[in-house]
Amino acid sequence: MQRRKGSATGAVVAMAYVQIRRRPASFAGLAVALLLAVAALTLFGSLAAAQLSAPAAVARTQVDGPGLVVIAGAFGEIAVLVALFVVVNALGFTLRQQHRELALLRTVAATPRQVRRLIRAQVGVTVLTAAVPGVVLGRLGAAWFLGALQRRGMAAPGLRIPGTPVPVLLALAVTLLVGLGAVALAAGRITRPAPAAALTDGMVGQRRAGAVRLLAGVAVLAGGGLLLRLAATRRAEELDKAGQAALLGCLVLLTAIALLGPLAVRVLATVLGAPPRVLAPRAGWLADAHLRGYAARLSSAVVPVTLLVGLSGTMLIMTSTAEQAVRASGVATSVTKASDVWMRQAELGLLVCFAAVSTVNTLVALTADRRREFALLRLVGASRRQLLRMLTVEAALTTAVGVLLGAAVALGAAGAFSLAVTGSALPPLPGAASAWVLAGAAALTLPGIVGTGLWAVGGREVAAAPEAS
Structure with a gap:
């Protein structure tokens, strides 16, 4: 039974990968939005890690402002909310580009759950594609941002961005959750209607x-x-x-x-x-x-x-x-x-x-x-x-x-x-x-x-x- 589930999951991931390779332009906006999300979350996670992993003498240094952890948390919260909005928007147009194909899958007996699984697999593959450049951009941004805060007296001079992979893993996990949340919000137009209605909706355009x-x-x-x-x-x-x-x-x-x-x-x-x-x-x-x-x-x-x-x-x-x-x-x-x-x-x-x-x-x-x-x-x-x-x-x-x-x-x-x-x-x-x-x-x-x-x-x-x- 587990082997059957594993093979089914592999087939869905392979189908998602093939779909992305077939029409990369349709996934470009989604990939850039997810890349920005990974970069922003890596940046602010690395800032929080710099404060939390610092030696006690450095961590106790008085600074001007609320502190690095509070700043990173506030910016990270804004990044998650805005990233969700942007990813939902980008995913909506990605689904629009393949609306007819997904609706046709519904007409040949694919269930709404299976279609959502395929869309989630597409988002997961896109997150993995954006992971490396997003992490590199986020690490470089964290070093710059920390230096800017230190010049303004808002961070202790002795703080350094640590090499721990924890912020990167958390950034990827949160970005994936943002992507899955976007699927839940954007995929309903294909999965909620009956198969014939979903296909017709893709032909006649968006409803009021x-x-x-x-x-x-x-x-x-x-x-x-x-x-x-x-x-x-x-x-x-x-x-x-x-x-x-x-x-x-x-x-x-x-x-x-x-x-x-x-x-x-x-x-x-x-x-x-x-x-x-x-x-x-x-x-x-x-x-x-x-x-x-x-x-x-x-x-x-x-x-x-x-x-x-x-x-x-x-x-x-x-x-x-x-x-x-x-x-x-x-x-x-x-x-x-x-x-x-x-x-x-x-x-x-x-x-x-x-x-x-x-x-x-x-x-x-x-x-x-x-x-x-x-x-x-x-x-x-x-x-x-x-x-x-x-x-x-x-x-x-x-x-x-x-x-x-x-x-x-x-x-x-x-x-x-x-x-x-x-x-x-x-x-x-x-x-x-x-x-x-x-x-x-x-x-x-x-x-x-x-x-x-x-x-x-x-x-x-x-x-x-x-x-x-």
Whole structure:
């Protein structure tokens, strides 16, 4: 019996490996997301190990800040949460690329459990593929990060990154758990419906968001509002507590936007799509119709941009507001200390890496998946230039939707913080830093759509369309 189970497991792993070799491009985004997860967890695990394995005299050295273990734990927690979000997003598009094959397996008597086992095997093989470069990157990052903390007096000078394999093994185990959690969240669209329904769903595209998701989004949105109210009602001398409540409220609101993304994208696309429809009637109309018609899919591209703009904007505006309050009162807090500002910048850099991977992977997958649509448009007379113009308008609208949602979250969170510490709900806006955030959002979105569009529009299937007519 055990031999039969072992052979069945080996067959599933072999099938997963063959599938990855057949279509490596479909697994590229997932591999990069898992590589970043391994690297980040190895980095922060190595930092914690450096403190825990240090000699007693070095470990007792007084430092500026909460200590290396607390810093590593806080960053590691953020890395796990963000990695789960990004891996779910990347796995969703990996499954979309092989949706028809997995649905066909269901039609030939494969059970939902067997399909999930195959997907878990694919994730496991991908984790092993990303393990070596992720561990190397994480170890190098740990040495750099420890040196940066030591230069700022936040870590003891005598600490060194140990050679123990425990942080690496823990990083791989946690990354695998993140991947398996992503399977549980992303595989339901294939395993829940009946076999014929799963196959049909893959042909007709993504359905609208369900009522449960909308209700959950509204409930989380209300929770975010309560947190911002808590931040706004703090006394001026409780600046640190107001900042913590505002940042937590920002994260909760971003979660609500992730749940309500399809609805939010459809509403904003309707409003923002009006000018392009007037200024560029053909390309603008097509771009606006696609954004509204495929809002459920495009929301997964908008949400990472919203995450980037919302978190970075909140941190920048809160720091500017706190500095203004400190100049007025002369009392420094952890919000304005140079070491804590640097820590928030490092945290933001980690989030930017994950958001960049998620955004680029999503946009490339979405645009490349539309080659058939481009071929049909060519058949009805659209030129290559018109298709690229349409994609440019889509990219601009996608960027605008993500930026507006992120800016709304940032202004809400920072406004609550400003009301608590200055008495005004209108915080000071750092102009130059805000411009860099907007430029970063555009740099992630525009090249991803237009660049992939150049490849997709120039493909043989699309180029041959006029000849077929």
